Amino acid sequence: MIVETMSYEEIAREYDKIHDSLFLRSKERIDCQSMRRYLLKHKNEENVWFRQLDYKVDHNTTFCVLPFTPGWKAFQRYGCHPYVKVYLIYLTSKGYMLLVRGGERDDEYAFFTSHLFDRYRERELRDLSMDKREVIKEFFKHNGDICSVPFPIEKHPGNQLGITGKGVIFIQKISDKIWLNKTYIRKDQLQEGQFEAAMCTEEGMAYALEQRKRIQEFLLKYPYQHTHINYF
Numbered sequence: 072m073i074v075e076t077m078s079y080e081e082i083a084r085e086y087d088k089i090h091d092s093l094f095l096r097s098k099e100r101i102d103c104q105s106m107r108r109y110l111l112k113h114k115n116e117e118n119v120w121f122r123q124l125d126y127k128v129d130h131n132t133t134f135c136v137l138p139f140t141p142g143w144k145a146f147q148r149y150g151c152h153p154y155v156k157v158y159l160i161y162l163t164s165k166g167y168m169l170l171v172r173g174g175e176r177d178d179e180y181a182f183f184t185s186h187l188f189d190r191y192r193e194r195e196l197r198d199l200s201m202d203k204r205e206v207i208k209e210f211f212k213h214n215g216d217i218c219s220v221p222f223p224i225e226k227h228p229g230n231q232l233g234i235t236g237k238g239v240i241f242i243q244k245i246s247d248k249i250w251l252n253k254t255y256i257r258k259d260q261l262q263e264g265q266f267e268a269a270m271c272t273e274e275g276m277a278y279a280l281e282q283r284k285r286i287q288e289f290l291l292k293y294p295y296q297h298t299h300i301n302y303f
Contacts, residue, residue: 073132073161079249083180086159086170089134093126094157097136100124106138107151114143120212121153131162137211156211160204167203174248181217183252187240191255195237213237219250222286232286239286261286 073085106121113119119140126134138153140146146153159170166185173179185203191214192199192206201209214235219242222232229244238258243251 072129075163079180079182079245079251082161082170082182083172083249086172086180089128089132089159090157090172093128093134094136097124097126097155101136101138101153101155103152106140106146106153110140110143110146117142118212123208128159133160135160137208139212158207158211160207167207169207178248180249181252182245182250184254187252187255191238194255194257194260214240214255 073082077085101124110116110119119142121138124136124138126136128134135156135158137156137158139156140149140153157171160167161170162168163185167188168185169183169188171181171183173181188203188206188210191210192201192203195213196206196209214237217233217235217240219231219233222230222242224230227243231242231244231250233240233242233252238255239261240255241253243253245251
């Protein structure tokens, strides 16, 4: 059970227990035959997302498995099975937090603040009425694969920028294996004026105001690369 007094390290260990107890069970619930029938009728459709599987761990915690496929050919190459996004949502006094495990060795943990999804809803979806859980799904559909690059500054030497297909995420290093994704901006908000207006609404992000040109240079140096991490 996750409680608010836990450290990030303790929550990561709790995630491992939940993942180990539920992940194999989720494979049995994925209806590959129905997915195959759908894709046979829609062979030219790209980036197909199927119904999310939710496992209620307790009143405040849900383990989520979101199946998807880039298309019919990818589905075939992967043994007529979808890829999946796997994540944990848990409720805190500041709203929903989200945790994903990944990395080359599947031993790194990315936390996402509720604030980040508020900003994504406001800045990208532009639908303030959308339920937070739906916002999270939409975020992963369009930004689930993040190219992280070092972005050290004097007071935050471990910081990173997360470059996605549509935007930029500001990432704080918690430890060598744990990262906190704090907020999101659209790439077009890096224009002078828009960036200042966006950052002025961010608590604790004043340091980013003088980094606009440097961030733009990083986007040119590290173009977004589409990669997948959490597969069956």
